[in-house]
Amino acid sequence: MTESQTNPKKMTWITLAMMAFSTVWGFGNVVNGYVYFDGTKVIFSWVVMFLLYFVPYALMVGELGATFKNAEGGVSSWVNATMGAKWAYYAGWTYWACHVVYISSKGTGGLRAMAWGIFGNTQWYDSLPTAWTQFATLVIFLFFCWVASRGVPVLKGLATIAGSSMFIMSILFIIMMFAAPAINPHAGFYSIDFNWKNLMPTFNVKYFTSLSILVFAIGGCEKISPYVNKVKDPSKNFPRAMMALAIMVMISAILGTFAMALMFDPKIVNANLNEYISNGAYMAFQKLGEYYHVGGLFMYIYSWCNVIGQFSTLVISIDAPLRMLLGSKEAEEFIPKGLLKLNKHGAYINGIWMVVVLSGGLIAIQALVPNAQAVMAQLVKLNSTTMPLRYLWVFAAYVALRKHQEKFETTYQMTKHQGLAYTAGIWCFLVTAACCIFGIYSPDPFTLLLNILTPIVLIALGLILPGIKKYQEVKENQ
Numbered sequence: 001m002t003e004s005q006t007n008p009k010k011m012t013w014i015t016l017a018m019m020a021f022s023t024v025w026g027f028g029n030v031v032n033g034y035v036y037f038d039g040t041k042v043i044f045s046w047v048v049m050f051l052l053y054f055v056p057y058a059l060m061v062g063e064l065g066a067t068f069k070n071a072e073g074g075v076s077s078w079v080n081a082t083m084g085a086k087w088a089y090y091a092g093w094t095y096w097a098c099h100v101v102y103i104s105s106k107g108t109g110g111l112r113a114m115a116w117g118i119f120g121n122t123q124w125y126d127s128l129p130t131a132w133t134q135f136a137t138l139v140i141f142l143f144f145c146w147v148a149s150r151g152v153p154v155l156k157g158l159a160t161i162a163g164s165s166m167f168i169m170s171i172l173f174i175i176m177m178f179a180a181p182a183i184n185p186h187a188g189f190y191s192i193d194f195n196w197k198n199l200m201p202t203f204n205v206k207y208f209t210s211l212s213i214l215v216f217a218i219g220g221c222e223k224i225s226p227y228v229n230k231v232k233d234p235s236k237n238f239p240r241a242m243m244a245l246a247i248m249v250m251i252s253a254i255l256g257t258f259a260m261a262l263m264f265d266p267k268i269v270n271a272n273l274n275e276y277i278s279n280g281a282y283m284a285f286q287k288l289g290e291y292y293h294v295g296g297l298f299m300y301i302y303s304w305c306n307v308i309g310q311f312s313t314l315v316i317s318i319d320a321p322l323r324m325l326l327g328s329k330e331a332e333e334f335i336p337k338g339l340l341k342l343n344k345h346g347a348y349i350n351g352i353w354m355v356v357v358l359s360g361g362l363i364a365i366q367a368l369v370p371n372a373q374a375v376m377a378q379l380v381k382l383n384s385t386t387m388p389l390r391y392l393w394v395f396a397a398y399v400a401l402r403k404h405q406e407k408f409e410t411t412y413q414m415t416k417h418q419g420l421a422y423t424a425g426i427w428c429f430l431v432t433a434a435c436c437i438f439g440i441y442s443p444d445p446f447t448l449l450l451n452i453l454t455p456i457v458l459i460a461l462g463l464i465l466p467g468i469k470k471y472q473e474v475k476e477n478q
Helices: 013-024 027-036 039-067 075-083 085-119 123-127 130-149 154-183 205-218 221-230 234-263 266-271 273-291 297-326 349-368 372-403 418-439 445-477
Strands: none
Touching: 013 154, 013 221, 013 234, 027 039, 027 154, 027 205, 027 234, 027 266, 027 273, 039 205, 039 221, 039 234, 039 266, 039 372, 039 418, 075 085, 075 372, 085 123, 085 130, 085 273, 085 297, 085 349, 085 372, 085 445, 123 372, 130 297, 130 349, 130 372, 154 234, 154 273, 154 297, 205 372, 205 418, 221 234, 234 273, 266 273, 273 297, 273 372, 297 349, 349 372, 349 445, 372 418, 372 445
């Protein structure tokens, strides 16, 4: 081995912060925050969420990543080391089950992006009967399940390109929007009133049942845990990178909100909630193009970036979480043999069939929803109450790590103070759980039913599989 192989070049904390920023953040988060939280009133919530939730969350991920630097399974590996194999199986199952909802939303999001990219609006698409749009979503979903079963590797590259371009577009949007009044002063911008009333949220049922949207927006930084030990001097530079990440996300959220406030009146947004949840990002880029006298150019670029992003993410979300679940050490112990079957392309074919039944069932059920905009709004809400469930395992693993810290060596600790460490882990766990539970509520009975039944079905299935495995083993040993 050469010197360069044994001592690979370490990345700077700035590089890690930028990597984490592009992983965690997207323009859709700005739009959802603005739409759900009554315009500029979201800023208070963003700041509180960053300081009291996101910063400790990111630092805990750093400590877990530094302690288990050679663990490849991410959260499941952390849970296995700190809590045991059975809990690791449940962590892996939760991570996979959360993606069942996510997968069904990617097909819907991709078709909507395509409608914007082809027609420049979604009037025709939104006027179609819901059964038709859901049938089209189902066809697209089944096609990409087939693609995933063939083990096509090219899509990971596409997802990276799409992710980077969407990230660049969201930063450009903020810069260009603030420059727009100087370039086109007579375009009819809304004025932002910086008084206390416009910046303080109304703490009502709608507010507390929407908080899961913000938790969903800023979660996911555990994806960068494999890079903790690739940074120079991780004990000093990793927290620096996480602080830089938190500051960048906070600035992006606040400036993005102000940019949206120049374009959209919250009263109009509130009166047409489903339309803005479904189309807000496209409408923002459409308006930006008008300010710069280039028509729909920015909107078309954003739409096609989104088409590639949604569909490549769809395939990766079918394949990657399934591999993490079925390829783990715990799989052989707790999951029935049939699901572990690989086809000639190295894909978990029966696992993909399980995705077809569950995500396909969710797509089919939504044919009962009044229109395509309502489907999109419902999926955003359902995702926000199911996806953050996987973060619970990060905090559980962290508390367990600190409880048994004498067993493990680490290059970085969030704090030496045990009481502070426990408080941070338990606090973040409780905030996540509360936001997910409150997020289930909806004034619409069908959405409420779907929000309750989806997690119950997925949790029940996760509990049943080890029972089937046990039964198989008993039969084999007879």
